[in-house]
Amino acid sequence: MDSRVHSKDVKHAVYQKLQERGVGIEEIARIVMEMQIAYNPLLTLAACVESVHAVLNKRELQHAILIGIELDSLAERGLLSEPIQSIVSSDEGLFGCDETLALGSVFGYGSIAVTTFGYLDKRKSGIIRKLDTKAGSHVHTFLDDLVAGIAAAASGRLAHQQRDREEGTPASAPGADSASME
Numbered sequence: 001m002d003s004r005v006h007s008k009d010v011k012h013a014v015y016q017k018l019q020e021r022g023v024g025i026e027e028i029a030r031i032v033m034e035m036q037i038a039y040n041p042l043l044t045l046a047a048c049v050e051s052v053h054a055v056l057n058k059r060e061l062q063h064a065i066l067i068g069i070e071l072d073s074l075a076e077r078g079l080l081s082e083p084i085q086s087i088v089s090s091d092e093g094l095f096g097c098d099e100t101l102a103l104g105s106v107f108g109y110g111s112i113a114v115t116t117f118g119y120l121d122k123r124k125s126g127i128i129r130k131l132d133t134k135a136g137s138h139v140h141t142f143l144d145d146l147v148a149g150i151a152a153a154a155s156g157r158l159a160h161q162q163r164d165r166e167e168g169t170p171a172s173a174p175g176a177d178s179a180s181m182e
């Protein structure tokens with residue numbers, strides 16, 4: 001039995017779920033801009049948007065996003081079993097699985113992505129703070145970390161691409177893929 005889900009369906013679900021949960025691509029890109037502008041004063045928001053789209057193409061991130069949002073949604077509707085229902089819906093500070101899931105998904109973008117994630121987890125810029133201070137009955141226990149993960153991965157990718165550009169390595173050059181984390 002071939003029950004494999006096509007990659008384009010997974011990608012479509014990621015964009016749909018992010019939109020449903022109130023997360024805009026440009027809002028994530030603004031965080032990327034804030035993280036990277038100090039290292040590249042010529043950075044544009046359009047380049048940050050492009051980088052967010054690029055990391056959303058990666059299965060590791062797609063799967064983390066889908067599973068995290070699913071758990072948030074189930075908790076929001078009271079559909080998890082105890083004690084995890086209470087832990088996720090109350091965004092228990094020592095839970096940690098939300099950060100671990102998001103952090104694990106950015107490893108492919110190197111140490112800049114990892115350290116940026118840690119920074120964003122503490123600082124909670126832009127929409128991350130909005131999600132963290134959840135309004136009403138919304139549960140964003142996983143989503144705030146996932147957004148930090150997407151922004152961190154997109155930041156790491158830009159940093160490596162910038163170095164490639166400075167060194168005159170075209171993205172299509174042999175070996176460029178592993179360096180630029182395309």
Ligand code: MG
Nearest residue numbers: 098141142145
């Ligand atoms: Mg969280």
